[in-house]
Amino acid sequence: MATMKDISKKANVSLSTVSAVINQSAYVSPELTKRVTDAIKELNYRPNAVARSLKKKSTETIGVIVTDILNPFYPPMIKGIEDVAFDHNFNVILCNTSNEHNRISTYLELMLEKQVDGLLLANIATSADLNEIEKTGLKYVLINRKPPFYDKNFVGINNTLSSELAVNHLVRQGYKRIAFFGGDLKINTARERRSGFISCMMEHGLDVDPKLVFEGEYSLDSGYNNVKKMLMEVEQLPEAICTVSDVVAFGVIKGLRDAGIRVPDDIAVMGNDNSAFSEHFLVPLSSVDHSSYEMGKLSMELLLQVIKEKEAMADRQIILTPSLVVRESCGVNRNT
Amino acid sequence: MATMKDISKKANVSLSTVSAVINQSAYVSPELTKRVTDAIKELNYRPNAVARSLKKKSTETIGVIVTDILNPFYPPMIKGIEDVAFDHNFNVILCNTSNEHNRISTYLELMLEKQVDGLLLANIATSADLNEIEKTGLKYVLINRKPPFYDKNFVGINNTLSSELAVNHLVRQGYKRIAFFGGDLKINTARERRSGFISCMMEHGLDVDPKLVFEGEYSLDSGYNNVKKMLMEVEQLPEAICTVSDVVAFGVIKGLRDAGIRVPDDIAVMGNDNSAFSEHFLVPLSSVDHSSYEMGKLSMELLLQVIKEKEAMADRQIILTPSLVVRESCGVNRNT
DNA sequence: ATGAAAGCGCTAACAG
DNA sequence: CTGTTAGCGCTTTCAT
Numbered sequence: 265m266a267t268m269k270d271i272s273k274k275a276n277v278s279l280s281t282v283s284a285v286i287n288q289s290a291y292v293s294p295e296l297t298k299r300v301t302d303a304i305k306e307l308n309y310r311p312n313a314v315a316r317s318l319k320k321k322s323t324e325t326i327g328v329i330v331t332d333i334l335n336p337f338y339p340p341m342i343k344g345i346e347d348v349a350f351d352h353n354f355n356v357i358l359c360n361t362s363n364e365h366n367r368i369s370t371y372l373e374l375m376l377e378k379q380v381d382g383l384l385l386a387n388i389a390t391s392a393d394l395n396e397i398e399k400t401g402l403k404y405v406l407i408n409r410k411p412p413f414y415d416k417n418f419v420g421i422n423n424t425l426s427s428e429l430a431v432n433h434l435v436r437q438g439y440k441r442i443a444f445f446g447g448d449l450k451i452n453t454a455r456e457r458r459s460g461f462i463s464c465m466m467e468h469g470l471d472v473d474p475k476l477v478f479e480g481e482y483s484l485d486s487g488y489n490n491v492k493k494m495l496m497e498v499e500q501l502p503e504a505i506c507t508v509s510d511v512v513a514f515g516v517i518k519g520l521r522d523a524g525i526r527v528p529d530d531i532a533v534m535g536n537d538n539s540a541f542s543e544h545f546l547v548p549l550s551s552v553d554h555s556s557y558e559m560g561k562l563s564m565e566l567l568l569q570v571i572k573e574k575e576a577m578a579d580r581q582i583i584l585t586p587s588l589v590v591r592e593s594c595g596v597n598r599n600t
Numbered sequence: 601m602a603t604m605k606d607i608s609k610k611a612n613v614s615l616s617t618v619s620a621v622i623n624q625s626a627y628v629s630p631e632l633t634k635r636v637t638d639a640i641k642e643l644n645y646r647p648n649a650v651a652r653s654l655k656k657k658s659t660e661t662i663g664v665i666v667t668d669i670l671n672p673f674y675p676p677m678i679k680g681i682e683d684v685a686f687d688h689n690f691n692v693i694l695c696n697t698s699n700e701h702n703r704i705s706t707y708l709e710l711m712l713e714k715q716v717d718g719l720l721l722a723n724i725a726t727s728a729d730l731n732e733i734e735k736t737g738l739k740y741v742l743i744n745r746k747p748p749f750y751d752k753n754f755v756g757i758n759n760t761l762s763s764e765l766a767v768n769h770l771v772r773q774g775y776k777r778i779a780f781f782g783g784d785l786k787i788n789t790a791r792e793r794r795s796g797f798i799s800c801m802m803e804h805g806l807d808v809d810p811k812l813v814f815e816g817e818y819s820l821d822s823g824y825n826n827v828k829k830m831l832m833e834v835e836q837l838p839e840a841i842c843t844v845s846d847v848v849a850f851g852v853i854k855g856l857r858d859a860g861i862r863v864p865d866d867i868a869v870m871g872n873d874n875s876a877f878s879e880h881f882l883v884p885l886s887s888v889d890h891s892s893y894e895m896g897k898l899s900m901e902l903l904l905q906v907i908k909e910k911e912a913m914a915d916r917q918i919i920l921t922p923s924l925v926v927r928e929s930c931g932v933n934r935n936t
Numbered sequence: 937a938t939g940a941a942a943g944c945g946c947t948a949a950c951a952g
Numbered sequence: 953c954t955g956t957t958a959g960c961g962c963t964t965t966c967a968t
Contacts, residue, residue: 289889310709310810311713312654312712312713312715313714313715314650314653314654314659315654316714317647317650318650318651318654323650325693325714328694331913332878333675333678333679333682334675334676334679336876336877339669339670339674339675339676340670340695342667342669342694343670343696343698346669346695346696347695347696347698348707350703353710355693355695355710356693356694357661357691357692357693357694358664358678358682358692358693358694359682359691360678360683362679362683366685370686373646374689374691376651377646377647377649378648378650379648379649379650380692432910455808509795514880518880540670540672540877541672541876541877541880543876544850544854544877544913545880545881545882545883546880546881546882546883546884547882548882554607585921
């Protein structure tokens with residue numbers, strides 16, 4: 265690879281002149297400029313970003329840490345991140361922990377060593393994890409989940425509202441006895457969606473049967489297993505099931521099907537997330553869209569601001585508004 | 601951030617001693633070693649990978665270029681890549697062209713500047729693209745698709761066989777009049793799958809009606825539109841449809857459904873890819889698994905070898921064997 | 937076995 | 953306006 269030195273020789277100018285034309289950081293006479301650009305072309309010169317980074321202490325690279333790229337929630341988010349990174353000539357180092365929690369420390373160290381300019385982390389839910397992140401001293405923004413009392417840079421979604429949208433739809437469809445298939449209550453999104461469900465039910469003057477409120481995980485298996493459990497333990501089945509996320513809804517529908525229960529004819533099922541595939545699922549899933557592409561985009565834009573700002577800027581929490589997506593899994597309005 | 605210099609001062613040893621203990625590149629007396637490691641801990645020192653890279657001319661970073669991370673084909677592949685990268689302390693810079701073909705040049709330049717140790721590129725199908733890649737002088741391996749006459753490092757799948765598996769299954773189910781919904785014939789995978797289909801049909805002594813062989817793209821819309829076309833143009837519908845990929849099959853099934861044609865009762869549909877959601881699709885899709893996770897893994901392993909080898913090593917083409925996955929979309933055996 | 941010093945390719949004072 | 957020079961943080965001969 266040609267270096268700046270090669271260019272300076274070829275063009276018969278000094279190093280700083282070469283640097284000046286490359287970075288347009290100072291006026292250079294048209295003549296010298298041409299000599300330099302010609303030499304660059306001739307030698308097919310490309311600046312060495314590693315050397316530049318060493319000097320400038322900035323790599324124009326950020327790290328993105330996600331738990332499982334196989335989860336359909338992530339690809340749109342990553343695309344959003346990558347799109348704005350690309351527009352700003354930043355690169356994205358992808359770190360996929362594959363749900364192995366201990367990988368995160370290793371990634372954090374690697375990112376530190378590689379001198380990334382910042383970090384984007386999806387689904388950090390515990391103070392312990394947050395601590396590790398803080399210890400790196402890197403700039404960062406959290407996405408989607410957040411640890412207790414977290415009040416720094418964040419972009420997420422109004423989870424309470426997402427449940428309300430779901431319940432309202434179900435109620436409008438005429439369902440009254442509604443179950444909730446939730447997630448891990450250690451995670452704020454699961455807590456908020458659950459409480460949004462309960463309060464909205466009360467708002468409608470509807471009972472929530474404690475036997476019909478399940479905890480679980482954000483996984484298909486969790487939905488499937490909780491259906492089994494419900495079928496065993498509950499004598500009077502619900503008319504509708506409100507789930508904490510689409511993947512859970514997928515599991516629920518599978519479980520119901522396996523038990524010979526039709527969706528939506530016998531029981532309606534509502535998702536939450538609107539993941540890529542819900543539209544094409546066994547039974548097209550009504551859901552609540554969280555626009556994870558937008559989340560990715562906004563989080564990267566926020567991070568970029570944080571990075572550019574020399575002085576620490578005020579932290580910001582961006583909360584997106586979810587929107588209802590009606591498909592087939594909750595049937596047709598019963599009232600009409 | 602603490603630097604090696606800080607450590608050397610604190611531990612009262614020379615820079616080279618510090619370097620030696622960090623890299624275990626030379627014997628250092630236990631005593632000095634301890635002084636150094638203590639200092640490292642005390643100052644919470646992390647080596648600066650940028651500086652190291654500048655010196656060593658290697659970044660332990662590779663670039664991965666894909667066309668669209670939203671395509672369910674990619675996440676498993678990327679996961680495979682990332683998993684082996686992680687095991688070797690490599691990082692992955694993700695480049696998502698979002699199907700904007702011109703983005704690829706920009707990414708290539710960025711990767712060059714960032715001095716990545718190598719490149720993994722999925723779905724490079726033209727000689728023009730290949731040329732651009734070659735011009736960078738970077739080490740690379742191609743995944744899945746390949747340009748005409750390409751005989752360098754590659755990991756892909758036996759596309760001919762994938763069609764044969766599909767046809768054999770369909771024939772075994774008793775179908776005789778079988779359509780083929782293909783892809784863009786400029787792409788080798790589409791060509792190979794198509795010719796695999798035709799030759800396997802002939803092998804079985806079955807006619808292939810030219811009106812029942814469609815070109816298209818690897819997209820849902822393509823499948824959908826070709827169904828419409830078929831419905832308009834063909835008087836006698838096929839008993840089964842063999843598709844070039846799952847997304848096409850998705851479109852086909854949607855199109856058939858919209859026309860009131862049931863799958864598999866009226867027409868059977870076979871996928872090819874076995875993408876993540878096929879199992880949960882409207883009608884669970886029978887398909888041919890390409891194990892894209894494995895492809896990702898193997899390609900990264902191959903690239904790592906290429907990078908480690910000082911002398912150019914012989915190029916290698918790894919062709920994986922697909923396997924049949926039977927679900928519901930091709931119905932139950934008609935012969936029994 | 938340890939240390940001194942040169943240099944990776946670039947940027948940014950500073951001088952002229 | 954252009955050139956000289958001193959590093960950025962690290963590795964690696966080469967002496968000692």
